[in-house]
Amino acid sequence: MEKSDENIDAAVKKFQSPVPLLINLKNLIFGKEKPDVYTQLTFYINVIIWLTFLLWSILSYFTISSHKVMNQFKGINIERIIQKRGEELGFEGTDTFLDCLLTFNGVAIICWGVVFFGLILLFRKKNKAIYFILGGTFFYIGMSIFYLSWSYFIEDMTSYDKVALLIIIVSTIFHTQMIKQSSEGDPVNFFEPDQVEE
Numbered sequence: 001m002e003k004s005d006e007n008i009d010a011a012v013k014k015f016q017s018p019v020p021l022l023i024n025l026k027n028l029i030f031g032k033e034k035p036d037v038y039t040q041l042t043f044y045i046n047v048i049i050w051l052t053f054l055l056w057s058i059l060s061y062f063t064i065s066s067h068k069v070m071n072q073f074k075g076i077n078i079e080r081i082i083q084k085r086g087e088e089l090g091f092e093g094t095d096t097f098l099d100c101l102l103t104f105n106g107v108a109i110i111c112w113g114v115v116f117f118g119l120i121l122l123f124r125k126k127n128k129a130i131y132f133i134l135g136g137t138f139f140y141i142g143m144s145i146f147y148l149s150w151s152y153f154i155e156d157m158t159s160y161d162k163v164a165l166l167i168i169i170v171s172t173i174f175h176t177q178m179i180k181q182s183s184e185g186d187p188v189n190f191f192e193p194d195q196v197e198e
Contacts (some may be wrong), residue, residue, distance in 0.1 A: 020165060021097075032077050035123060035125050037126070038175070038178065039122070039123065039125055039175065039179075040123075042122065042171050042172075042175045043119060043122055043123045045167065045171065046119055046122070046133070046167075046168055046171060046172070047119060049167060049168055050112060050115055050116060050119060050163045050168075052164070053108070053112055053140075053161075053164070054109065054112040054116075055158070056115075057105050057108040057109050057112060058109060060105045061102065061105040061106055061108075061109060063078065064078065064082070064098065064101055064102050064105065065102060067079045067082075071072060074164065079098060081097045082097055082101060083097060083098065084097070085097065086100075086172055088151055089148075089149050089155075090149065090151070091149075091155075100147065100148060101148070103147075104143055104144065104147060105141075106147055107140075107143055108143070111136040111137070111139050111140040112134075112136065112140070113136075114132050114135060114136035114139075115132065115133050115136035115168075117132050118130070118131070118132025118133035118134075118135075118136065118172075122172070122175065125179055127176060127179060127180065129172070129176070130172055130173070130176045132171045132174055134139070134169060134173075136170075137165060137168050137169060140165075141153075144157060154172075180185065
């Protein structure tokens with residue numbers, strides 16, 4: 001009788017704990033098997049970069065979209081600051097650059113969502129990861145250059161942004177080449193990646 005009570009108590013505690021749910025969710029998203037060291041290193045570096053861009057895009061979107069509230073309660077005229085910068089970049093009209101920035105950051109959030117899906121595939125060592133990671137990254141860069149302006153890309157994007165974007169692109173291409181080389185049976189110089197699923 002005591003054993004059955006203990007089993008019930010253990011089952012109740014297990015049911016109440018969020019740990020099994022989180023483990024199952026992690027396994028569902030990333031798979032049960034850990035990839036090789038090189039894949040993990042590439043994944044974690046790119047996740048840190050991805051997280052900074054995503055958080056910045058979300059923060060920018062909500063700050064710009066609530067510019068009237070910020071002006072009312074904090075006395076910060078974000079609209080005027082953005083408008084002035086837009087005029088310096090060659091944008092005309094009162095709300096043009098503000099609207100463009102709002103759209104850009106909204107699309108950027110979607111782009112970084114696509115990149116994260118690619119990072120999950122990268123962790124699982126799928127060759128298709130390159131399309132999502134590079135697709136989302138290049139679309140983001142394209143929006144900043146062609147939708148906002150080349151001057152915005154050069155002057156308003158920080159050196160960190162440019163270096164981080166370059167790291168994502170180069171590491172993804174290099175990782176994909178390493179996986180292809182490994183899957184074709186060619187010798188790999190370091191970290192010896194496992195076989196890849198197509």
